[in-house]
Amino acid sequence: MYIIAGLGNPTKEYAGTRHNVGFAVIDKLADEYNISMDIKKHKAICGKGVIAGQKVVLVKPQTFMNLSGESLREVIDFYKEDIDKMLVIFDDISLDVGKLRLRPMGSAGGHNGIKSIIANLGTDQFKRIKFGVGDKPRGYDLANWVLGRFSKEQQEVVNEGLANACKAVETILLDGIEVGMNKYN
Template identity: 70%
Template sequence: MYIIAGLGNPGKQYEGTRHNIGFAVIDELADAYNINMDMAKHKGICGKGMIGSNKVLLVKPQTFMNNSGECLREVLDYYKEDVDNVLVIYDDICLDVGRLRLRPKGSAGGHNGIKSIIAHLGTEEFSRIRVGVGDKPKNYDLADWVLGHFPKEQLDDVRAGIDKAVKAVPVVLDRGIEEGMNEFNAK
């Protein structure tokens, strides 16, 4: 079974923020593949289903971004899954709004949610889909930026990025992260 985790923060006040784009992708995957996100367990909201011929568990950690690894560790331990079957979807301020960057592994790159996952899983070797949310303006606080909402003029690009991420997931599951990188990485 594949564990697909979208990162974000729980609570209405964080809906639609840059940091919650991982949650938005999970919501769209759930809708596209008729997966009920109806299980509150492992410090997350989860839903089991199928994406093509692949069994999946969609996960939205409810630990707040900086502790996302707690949820993923519990999920992997409970289902006895290997980190090779993990795909994490999250925001990236180094990419233009709506652009994707898929990777088979890597450092946290300053992202606290990924730092937590690396610490709890004990490895950097898990696949990820990074969704661009745009760089913060000069002299702007990073926390304020990632917890802020997208301006109206960027909503089409945000929607396009979410849609591309949803399309990238079955490619990664069926054909591997390398194929996904070839097809979806920002040029």
């Protein structure tokens, strides 16, 4: 079983923010594959289903971004799944809006949600899809930037990025992370 987690912040006030693109990808996957996000446990909202012939659990941690690792630790322990079967999707300010970068592992790169996951799991050896939200403008506060919303002009690019992220998940499940990196990076 594959654990696919999208990072974000719970509550309606954060819906649609740059920091919540991980949640947006999970929502799009759930819609496309008819997966009901109706399981509330592991400090998360989860849904079980099948994507590309693989059993999956979609996960939206409800711990707030900086504590995402607490939720994913519970999910990994409950399903007794290997870390190699986990994929995390999250925002990245170093990428242009809507661009993807797939990685088989790596450091947190300053992302507090990823720092929490690494601290709680004791490893950085998990697959990830970084979703570009654009760099903050000069003089802008980083927290205000990532908790802000995309402009109307950016939304079309974001929608295209969400579709590509779903295809990238399918590719990873079918062909592996290396094939996904070659196709989407």
